[in-house]
Amino acid sequence: MTFYKEHSKVWVSVDVIIFGFDESKLKILIGRRQMDPGRGEWSLYGGFVGADESLDDAASRVLFGLTGLRNLYMRQVGAFGSVDRDPGERVISVAYYALINVSDYSEKLRNEHGLEWVEINRMPQLYSDHNKMVKMALKMMRQKIKTAPISFSLLPQLFTLTQLQRLYEAVLGEEVDKRNFRKRIKEMDFIEKTELIDKKSSKRGAALYRFNKKAYNEDPNFKL
Amino acid sequence: MTFYKEHSKVWVSVDVIIFGFDESKLKILIGRRQMDPGRGEWSLYGGFVGADESLDDAASRVLFGLTGLRNLYMRQVGAFGSVDRDPGERVISVAYYALINVSDYSEKLRNEHGLEWVEINRMPQLYSDHNKMVKMALKMMRQKIKTAPISFSLLPQLFTLTQLQRLYEAVLGEEVDKRNFRKRIKEMDFIEKTELIDKKSSKRGAALYRFNKKAYNEDPNFKL
DNA sequence: TCAAAAGTGTTAGATTTACACCCATGA
């Protein structure tokens, strides 16, 4: 059966924006493009959508190839389809963003792919319309992080409240009042204080917290 | 030049969700599918993306063919790409939603295309994943209408505050307090009261208002 | 002993919500 044969087909790719949080900075993972056209330009990492895989599957595949990690938090940003967005051919691209905990990520893989972590507010010019994708992804992520517990995907399992606060500051791009912030955290029972103390960040040491996903699902009242 | 020839191409279509507001109800325009596969099922209206048009252009084209109207408020909902979402072939679809003022819309065109206005909360089952598209579009539109002046795209140029209130109630799916609503409207100087009185809706008559786009652009402080 | 980060409450102001009656008119 070929129902639609009078219409033309196009290439469809996925591009992934990988957010990470390190040194109190929000960063994304970019590399030098390895193929023509645009070889050598800074670029997001992407891949073509296969005939037998969904868009989400294609994005997961690209993400796995890049990070060795599965089941990352991932959301679609949207489809980008200007006729001349790709200098070579007509390619429609669907952008996704994903969140990773930088300490889960292997330096080896990063080097193999020639990738760099770049601070979100020091982004170079990227290939094609990739800057637009990043901008939209960031906008969506900012929105999301205020109402859903996605921040924990960017942090180690155990984290201090200062780390969490720095993360919000980095994502939102504005300072946050420490006391008001901690007040709100205390109201969320699914952010649990552990007995453990982190001594790396200060002499006095800071309590380590943990996100309890099960408790969250029972009472999903996240609000920052 | 054919850079990507080793990869497979797919069909890409756009599907448009057309919102209208009538009789205090939020409605969408759907029709019976005219082609195989799925002939006769309730469906959104769509079209294939041509080789030389952008996604947005394809959506505008479909929208124009359907309504005879250009420059409608239109936003992308996202790309839908399950492998088997279309029973015939592999087709990736990008959904858009658009807002129209029902009274601008010609009954003639509606009949020609065999379209019906269906209340959003009486939606029948639609072809393929179209219900999912509608659900996402509605969610996005609800979000948008709280922070951007898109409601005026669903109303005639002149409207009463009761109409505007009913629109919000229909979109948000909840009742709104009349006095609080009007208080907030008064704060937005770009919603201008005219000298005109609408006598259709009540014996006493209600003042007609107008959205001043220019004034809005100078001070875009929409907040409902 | 001191520098550096952790931790902790209160108050004023702003925003949000709840709520009920009179008005004008055509039928």
Added chain:
DNA sequence: TCATGGGTGTAAATCTAACACTTTTGA
């Protein structure tokens, strides 16, 4: 004259934002 939708203000409650000092400890 009365039924119908139009139009108006206040007060309580909640939420938000501003703000400063003590604690602990390793160097």
